[in-house]
Amino acid sequence: MTVRKNQALLTADEKRRFVDALLALKRSGAYDAFVTTHNGFIMSDTDGGPRVGHRSPSFLPWHRRFLIEFEQALQSVDPSVSLPYWDWTADRTAASSLWAADFLGGTGRARDGQVMDGPFSAASGAWPITVRVDGRGYLRRALGANGVQLPTRAEVDSVLAIPAYDAPPWNSASDGFRNHLEGWRGVNLHNRVHVWVGGQMATGVSPNDPVFWLHHAFVDRLWIEWGERHPDSPYLPAIGTADVVDLRGTMRPWDDVTPADMLDHTPHYTYDAAA
Amino acid sequence: MSTITRRQALGAAAGVTAALATAGAAQAIPVSQVSPVTPAPASPATPASADAPEPFDEVYRGRRIQGGASHDGGHGDGHHAGHGGGYSVRIDGEELHVMQNADGTWISVVNHYEPLATPRATARAAVVELQGADLVPLTLS
Numbered sequence: 467m468t469v470r471k472n473q474a475l476l477t478a479d480e481k482r483r484f485v486d487a488l489l490a491l492k493r494s495g496a497y498d499a500f501v502t503t504h505n506g507f508i509m510s511d512t513d514g515g516p517r518v519g520h521r522s523p524s525f526l527p528w529h530r531r532f533l534i535e536f537e538q539a540l541q542s543v544d545p546s547v548s549l550p551y552w553d554w555t556a557d558r559t560a561a562s563s564l565w566a567a568d569f570l571g572g573t574g575r576a577r578d579g580q581v582m583d584g585p586f587s588a589a590s591g592a593w594p595i596t597v598r599v600d601g602r603g604y605l606r607r608a609l610g611a612n613g614v615q616l617p618t619r620a621e622v623d624s625v626l627a628i629p630a631y632d633a634p635p636w637n638s639a640s641d642g643f644r645n646h647l648e649g650w651r652g653v654n655l656h657n658r659v660h661v662w663v664g665g666q667m668a669t670g671v672s673p674n675d676p677v678f679w680l681h682h683a684f685v686d687r688l689w690i691e692w693g694e695r696h697p698d699s700p701y702l703p704a705i706g707t708a709d710v711v712d713l714r715g716t717m718r719p720w721d722d723v724t725p726a727d728m729l730d731h732t733p734h735y736t737y738d739a740a741a
Numbered sequence: 742m743s744t745i746t747r748r749q750a751l752g753a754a755a756g757v758t759a760a761l762a763t764a765g766a767a768q769a770i771p772v773s774q775v776s777p778v779t780p781a782p783a784s785p786a787t788p789a790s791a792d793a794p795e796p797f798d799e800v801y802r803g804r805r806i807q808g809g810a811s812h813d814g815g816h817g818d819g820h821h822a823g824h825g826g827g828y829s830v831r832i833d834g835e836e837l838h839v840m841q842n843a844d845g846t847w848i849s850v851v852n853h854y855e856p857l858a859t860p861r862a863t864a865r866a867a868v869v870e871l872q873g874a875d876l877v878p879l880t881l882s
Contacts, residue, residue, distance in 0.1 A: 508853060513843040521842075578872055599838075599850050600874040612855075639843035649854070650842065660854040668870070670838075670850040 468537065468735035470687075473550035473564050473680055474557055475738070481569050484550065485585045487543040488676050489592050496539055501597040501673045503719060504532070508670035513637040516709045518718050523632040523702060524711040525648050526689045527728035529682050531720060534734050536679060548735065551683035554659050555619040560609040570677055572609070579606035579665055586676060595666065595674050605675060608664030616662050621653045626692050631702045636710045642702075643692055647685065656685050687737050693729075701725050793828055797861045804871075806864040807831045830864050835876035837867055851876075 476484070491497040507519030507528075519528045533549060540547045557564055565572045571584020581604070586593040588604035595603045610616075625646045633642040638650035649657030659681050660667050666674040673679070693699075703712045711717050713726050796809030811829035830837040830849070838850040839860055846856035847863040851870045857863045 505850075509838055509840075509850060512840060598877060600871055600876050602874045635843065637843050650856070657854040668852060668854060670853050672853070 468541070468548045469738055470548050470683055470735055471550050471738045473552050473569075474562070476550055476569075478568065480550075483544050483547050484540070485569070487540040487547045489585065490543040491539055492593060498597050500532070500536055500539075501671050504673045505597065505670045507718075508672075513635075513639065514709075517637065518711055521638040521645075521648070521650060522710045523636055523644055524717055524725055525644060526686070527701075527711075527725040528717055530686055530689075530728045530731065531717065531723055533679065533682055533686060537735065549679050549683045551687055551737070552677065552680035553684055554616045554662075554681070555622055558616045564677070564680070565609065571605075572607075573611070574605075574607045574665055578602075578604075579608055581605045581607055581665075595671075597671050597674065598666075599669055599671055606665030607667070607675065610662055611664055612661055614658055614662050617653065617655045617658060622655060622688065624653060625655055626688065626695055629696050629699055631699055633702070636703065636707060643696075643699075647688060647692075655688075656681075686731070690731060690737065701729060794860050797864075799861075801865050801868050803873075804868045805831075805833050806861070806868060808860040808864060828860060830860050830867075832864060832867060832871070832876055835878070837864060837876060839863055 471480070488497065504519070511517040511520040511522065513521055518524050519532075537547075537549045540549070552564055560573050564570055567583040569584065571581050571586050574581050581587050582589065584590070586605050593605055595605060625643065628641075628643040628646055630642040632644040633640045638645065638648075641651065646652040647655050649655050660672060663675065663677060663681075666672060667677060667681075701713050703710065705712055706715075711725060714724050716722065716724055793810060794808070796807075798805070798807045798809075800806075808828065808830045811827055828839070828841075830839045840848050842848065842856055844856075846858060847860050848854070848856050849863045849867050851867045852863065855866075857866055
């Protein structure tokens with residue numbers, strides 16, 4: 467059974483195996499296919515048109531399915547690997563062990579944002595950025611450099627307290643839990659973390675940075691927490707709504723999975739108890 | 742790192758307020774600190790593309806940035822329709838993929854998670870983010 471653990475509690479061996487599996491997917495080309503898929507949805511999901519991966523109710527089930535697929539790809543390399551999660555309410559600075567050279571490496575240098583240490587640095591030669599929006603082929607970050615702070619636990623709790631899953635108009639203007647978690651409205655949780663990391667994480671090709679998966683694993687875990695607090699609050703919309711995926715609508719690109727299929731994560735993985 | 746004044750870095754985008762945090766920051770030029778507009782609950786589901794923003798054409802930090810109505814709908818490179826409401830932005834002639842949010846704010850593919858007030862502010866933010874790099878055309882899967 468796959469157990470997703472807090473990244474701060476991983477052993478040196480677990481970190482090494484996770485990194486090695488990432489590098490293997492990168493070498494095979496499988497990794498970049500995930501980046502391409504994500505960017506395609508980032509660019510095509512619109513508030514006034516069809517929207518599946520972002521700015522819509524299916525933001526959470528879509529990313530759940532996306533992460534399951536990615537986790538399975540990692541496990542095809544090393545069955546012992548699972549996706550760790552990054553609790554950014556607790557590990558809030560560039561000094562966190564997450565950003566150490568034995569795990570994800572640190573922030574970028576001032577001159578060009580280039581990450582200079584760790585397994586994903588350009589110097590390592592193992593992490594070319596090929597799916598990109600500009601000419602730069604190296605991983606970039608600017609941790610905390612935009613003047614933003616990572617969300618606090620109190621801010622997270624304020625969002626978890628929202629009882630309705632989502633609301634019309636089912637987009638970036640919506641009230642409700644999903645849009646507050648996604649961050650287009652209110653205290654801004656998920657979006658703000660992308661901005662805090664900077665570099666490719668602030669762009670449509672954000673999965674170029676391996677922290678993407680750890681960030682979204684924590685967002686996924688928050689969805690579970692919300693469900694525990696609001697056991698009677700269903701996924702919305704329940705029935706056909708223009709341009710968005712209702713409870714039993716299929717989600718692109720898989721076309722064989724619905725939000726209803728994704729409500730229970732336990733057939734696929736569980737999370738450790740450490741929050 | 743080029744040295745520029747805060748005034749230059751911030752530009753004069755309407756509605757953009759700055760909160761600078763420069764101490765030792767890796768990129769000591771925060772483009773802006775935008776509190777996303779909280780729309781009224783009854784805000785429209787469709788971006789207000791009827792009120793197309795003003796065109797612009799300027800050199801910002803050594804890059805030519807342009808914005809205006811796109812004759813090809815803004816998706817001449819195989820982009821999907823609808824994201825920019827017929828408004829396109831270019832940096833040194835290369836299209837910057839932009840999108841308008843339901844509350845009227847804008848994002849681009851290089852600043853996707855931080856809405857800004859206008860396409861011009863989004864173009865300037867992209868210039869800062871690019872640090873001199875060229876945009877490359879994107880092909881969607």
